[in-house]
Amino acid sequence: MEAVILFSILIITIALSIPIGITLGLSTALAMYFTSDIPLLMLAQKSVTGLDSFPLLAIPFFILAGALMCGGGISRRLVNLAEALVGFITGGLAMVTVLACMFFAAISGSGPATVSAIGSFMIPSMKERKYDAGFAAAITAAAGTIGVIIPPSIPFVIYCVVAQCSIGDMFIAGIVPGIIIGIALMVVCYGTAKKRHYLSVSERPRFSTVWKAFKDAFWALLVPVIILGGIYGGIFTPTEAAVVAVVYSVIIGKFVYKELDAKGIYECLRTTGLINGATEFMIGLSMAFASYLAMAQIPAHIADWLTGFAHNPIVLLLIINIFLLIIGCFVDNIAAVIILTPILLPVVKTIGIDPIHFGLIITVNLACGFISPPYGINLFVASAISGESIESISKSILPSFIAMVLCLMLFTYFPVFSLGLLNFIR
Numbered sequence: 001m002e003a004v005i006l007f008s009i010l011i012i013t014i015a016l017s018i019p020i021g022i023t024l025g026l027s028t029a030l031a032m033y034f035t036s037d038i039p040l041l042m043l044a045q046k047s048v049t050g051l052d053s054f055p056l057l058a059i060p061f062f063i064l065a066g067a068l069m070c071g072g073g074i075s076r077r078l079v080n081l082a083e084a085l086v087g088f089i090t091g092g093l094a095m096v097t098v099l100a101c102m103f104f105a106a107i108s109g110s111g112p113a114t115v116s117a118i119g120s121f122m123i124p125s126m127k128e129r130k131y132d133a134g135f136a137a138a139i140t141a142a143a144g145t146i147g148v149i150i151p152p153s154i155p156f157v158i159y160c161v162v163a164q165c166s167i168g169d170m171f172i173a174g175i176v177p178g179i180i181i182g183i184a185l186m187v188v189c190y191g192t193a194k195k196r197h198y199l200s201v202s203e204r205p206r207f208s209t210v211w212k213a214f215k216d217a218f219w220a221l222l223v224p225v226i227i228l229g230g231i232y233g234g235i236f237t238p239t240e241a242a243v244v245a246v247v248y249s250v251i252i253g254k255f256v257y258k259e260l261d262a263k264g265i266y267e268c269l270r271t272t273g274l275i276n277g278a279t280e281f282m283i284g285l286s287m288a289f290a291s292y293l294a295m296a297q298i299p300a301h302i303a304d305w306l307t308g309f310a311h312n313p314i315v316l317l318l319i320i321n322i323f324l325l326i327i328g329c330f331v332d333n334i335a336a337v338i339i340l341t342p343i344l345l346p347v348v349k350t351i352g353i354d355p356i357h358f359g360l361i362i363t364v365n366l367a368c369g370f371i372s373p374p375y376g377i378n379l380f381v382a383s384a385i386s387g388e389s390i391e392s393i394s395k396s397i398l399p400s401f402i403a404m405v406l407c408l409m410l411f412t413y414f415p416v417f418s419l420g421l422l423n424f425i426r
Contacts, residue, residue, distance in 0.1 A: 002296040006031040010339075020335040021278070025285040028292050038295065043288045050287025051280060054239055055161050060276040061242030062152050065249045066108035067268035069220065072253020072260040075117040077217040078103040084213035086186070088204045091193025093129055094139050095186045097122040101143035102182045103217075105150040106224035109157075111333070111370045115144030115381040123386045131198055134396040137386035138371075141378040141393065142400035143185055145367040148333060150178030152227055152245070155337050155366070157238070158283065159359045162290065162341040166356070167238040168231040172425060173356050173418045177364065177411050184403040192399065219252045232425065279334060286338035293342050306347050313351040317412050320344060321365060325405070328369020332377070336366050360418040364408050371397050371404075 009027040014020070025043065032038050069075075082099035086092055100118045108114050119140040126136035148155045151171030160167045192198070214221075226248060227241045236244060253260030306316060327336050340362065348358045370378040373394050383390050411417050 002031055002035045003298045003301065005035055006292070006296075006298070014331065019278075020332065021281040021285050024282065024289045024339070028285070028289045031296075032292060036296070038292070042291070043285075046288035046291045047284040050291075051284045053161055054237075055157065055167055056280070056283065058152075058157050058167065058239040058242040059154055059279060060272055061239070061246050062109045062154055062157070063275050064268060064272040065223075065242065065245035066110060066113050067271050068246065068249035068253055068260065068265070069104075069107045069223070070113065070117045071264040071268055072249060073257040074107065074217075074220045074253070075100075075104060075121060077213075077220055077257075079118065079121050081213040081217040081221075084205050084210045089190065091189040091198050093122070093126050093131065094136070094189035094193065094198070097126070097136075097140050098143040098146075098182055098185045098189060101140070102146055102150060102178065103221065105147040105178065106152075107220065108147050109152040109154045111144045111147040111367065112377050112381050114147030115141055115378050116385070118144070119382055119385045123382070127386070129198070132196065132396065133386055133388050134392040135192060135196075137382040137388045137393045138396035138400060139185065139189060140385075141371050141376075141382040142188075142397055142404065143182070144378045144381070145370045145404065146178050146182055148363060148367050148370075149174050149181060149360075151175065151224065152238075152242070153363070154279075155333050155363050156359065158279075158334055159337050159341055159363065161283070162286070162338060163345055163355050163359065165359070168228075169356050169422055170359050171228060171231065171238070172422045173360050174363075176417050176421050177360055177407070180410070180417065181364075181404060181407050184407050185400055188399045188403050219256055223248065282335055282338055289339070290342040298343070302343055302347060313353075314413065316351060317348075317353075317361075320348070321361070321408065321412060324362060324365035325368055325372070328366045329372040329376075331369070333363075333366040333369060336369070337362060354415065354419060356422065357415045357418050361408070361412055364404070364411060368401065368404050368408065371401055 006027055009030050010023060013023040013026060029040055029043055032040060032043065079096065079100045082096040082103065086095040086099055089095055097118060100122065101114050104114050104117055108117065123136045123140055127133050151174050153171070153174055156170045156174060157167055160170050223245060227245055230236045230241050230244065231238055250260065250265070327340065344362070345355060345358060370376060373379065373390060379390050379393050382393055
């Protein structure tokens, strides 16, 4: 009865487009009121104590670091380096977009931010080179999903806080899958370019050209090295790494590239405050939601039902993947991670799935939701930049979506792709 009331209210309020934070709090409060003797004061207590977490401080600082990097001239330099590396290949401009998104993903930690930063340069460039506008927007939207897979990743941080596992390990686990997804999208670019006779950007570059582009982008590329090297070198924690990234971003944008001024810093701070306010509100109420789930033993009942329904781990993981792909079409990545992690993690633990491996599975699944109508936030960002309709972009994005789902299946059933590098480092 507890589960029926809780999830019924949750589904109804989400369908009514009520903000997800209010949805979590309202459904928890009503379920508690009608099905238990737990005082409603617990909702407020768990919401506040849930935010009393040092790792959560990493979220606003990573958001701010990404904003500062975007405003400090980083995007253009990453695009130039990507063009020097792969621009000469058939469909090179689309590949440049993917590679630039991979570079920027190692800075921003956000899918929509990656689409916005790289798409503002690359979508107009592809349209000038006679690329189909729908395809240009679609490949940018798809490549932007890598922003939440290659570390640092904001959804990774949130997942680790909810699942109580290592953020540093989660970051390492995302490196190889992020690169594989990037390569898969480049294959899509090559195949589409061959079919539609898109030209390359330039001739095969000389070493001097690549070296010049690399030197120009060197300070930007150093960010993930500092973050991951510092964490695994024992120099600082993931939260402290986020602060270091902010300071580094200001120094590089202001004094090295000289493109970041006081007005730009203010805009970055304002944007970060707005995004972080909404995110922390959701996280606080999600902690109360998760606490009530545990008290009512709802995850245990769901685990028993799922394992009884599907005894085979392969089938169970397939069911979970399909469920997450559907959820991703309607619910934001961060919100879905907050809601579903306390429900599904106990289920996958019963079949021996490592929490870090499952963190990658749930993140890649929900990243596919970034490019799945009707929600598909990356589609909306790409549409705003390109001027193309969501319908036009959605038709062109199908090959990229299929490539991402194939990668998802690969990561799901072969944990070596997520845990191999982590085990090697350990």
